[in-house]
Amino acid sequence: MLTFTELGVPAALTQALAGLGITTPFPIQAATLPDSLAGRDVLGRGRTGSGKTYAFALPVLARLAASGRPRRPGKPRALILAPTRELATQIDAALAPLAAVLKLRTLVVFGGVGANPQIKGLAAGVDVLVACPGRLDDHLRNGHASLDAVEVTVLDEADHMADLGFLPVVRRLLEQTPRDGQRLLFSATLDNGVDVLVKRFMRKPVTHAVDSAAEAPVEMTHHVLHVRGDDRFGVLVDLLSAPGRSVVFTRTKRRAKVLTKQLIAAGVPAVELHGNLAQNARNRNMAAFSDGSAETLVATDIAARGxxxxxxxxxxxxxxxxxHKAYLHRSGRTARAGNQGTVVTLMTDDQQAEVRDLTRKAGVRPTTSRTRPGDPLLAELAPGERRFIEPAAPAPVARTAGGGQSSPRRSASGQSSGQPSARQPKQRTAGQSSGQPARGRGRGRGAGSAAVHTSESSPVAARPSASGGGGNRGRRAAAPARTGQASGGSGSAAAFSSSSRVGGRRSGSR
Structure with missing residues (x-):
């Protein structure tokens, strides 16, 4: 296997990568780096999780450092377009330590947050601008930036841009970059109009395809669990109470919100990620998921990429x-960069034909099993002792001398005095909570940390308020008796198995 140095990566970047523990290029990097470092337009095709970020980050930084042109206010020297805030933030997180070595400045720009810090960052001058199309278009229209000094343009997850309807604004942005600039386009597929971008904006691109977007990685095992509707929540609790990080996907934003509350009430710390959340809530929830405060992320397809x-x-x-493409992108949150991973699809009787067609088109042959909460199969899919977290008790109401009520005093940190810390909730094993003996199973699903970096604000690493518990939660064997045990019925199987109608409203959005 070639090294980064042999591929042409400058020594300073190679040393910075080694400091991050990255010494061996992934296939997409080994295939594209010689051409991209040489200044050619490159079309890289590879599925999510294949290592595309460094495949374009390294040549962008190397070429900017080599050109030596100075930063100018409002005129970024390189532009990386990404479809979502989360992907833009993570690209910036990967770029930042490498850019610092070369004394290059990065900035990330997206909607959902205040524009003034971004405007100030643009005015100060930036080498690499990572941006979502809509907010960048706003800044350009308002005269806060210009793209006429861009030396390298990158379009990441181009097919997802098309799926989200961003192609018109992407074309408008690309038309404002210099015609003779280098362009790198990375995409899992070339459908939905991506080929139009290639023909319109790329000059004799060199194409590299290291894997098929229609195939799941061999490191990923697929299971379909055939469950009764009223057993679905209990099966979820059993799986999610085992040690290690898990991502749970729902179709709608409301389902993600409701399911998160149900899991917390059942003793499984979870955070949500969907389009209705403000950016600070997204940052807070992702920080909790990354640092292990909540090892379950309940998300819509917004988290399927990036x-x-x-x-x-x-x-x-x-x-x-x-x-099927959504199935593959969702599943791609695990088994990344050669690691092992397990994908589970919950299927009820009325979904059999739908799931069978879905997996066939996705090119996977899952193992299908009928199961219920407490089935030994669940311990095989998610080994480890099941543990639950007690939701934090509400603060007591103090009575005043006059017989009235007053709010409890709070410490300087905002914590109610006399109450246990929200980051140190009580834990109870399955045997304690349900009368069932805890089933210890070693799986070693590590809870390693992955920092989420944003150049505009540091996400709060505390447990989000939506979660009833904090700290690294262990997981444990959920007995069938736990199903539906949540306070007020909010965690019941019936509540999760019902339709999307909640509180008289039906939600079909993501």
């Missing part, structure tokens, strides 16, 4: 996706 957290060993399709 979310990378190390050691996600289990992906669960609580709601099977609509089409």
């Amino acid at each position: 979310i990378h957290v190390d050691d996600v060993a289990l992906v669960i399709h609580a709601d099977p996706p609509v089409e």
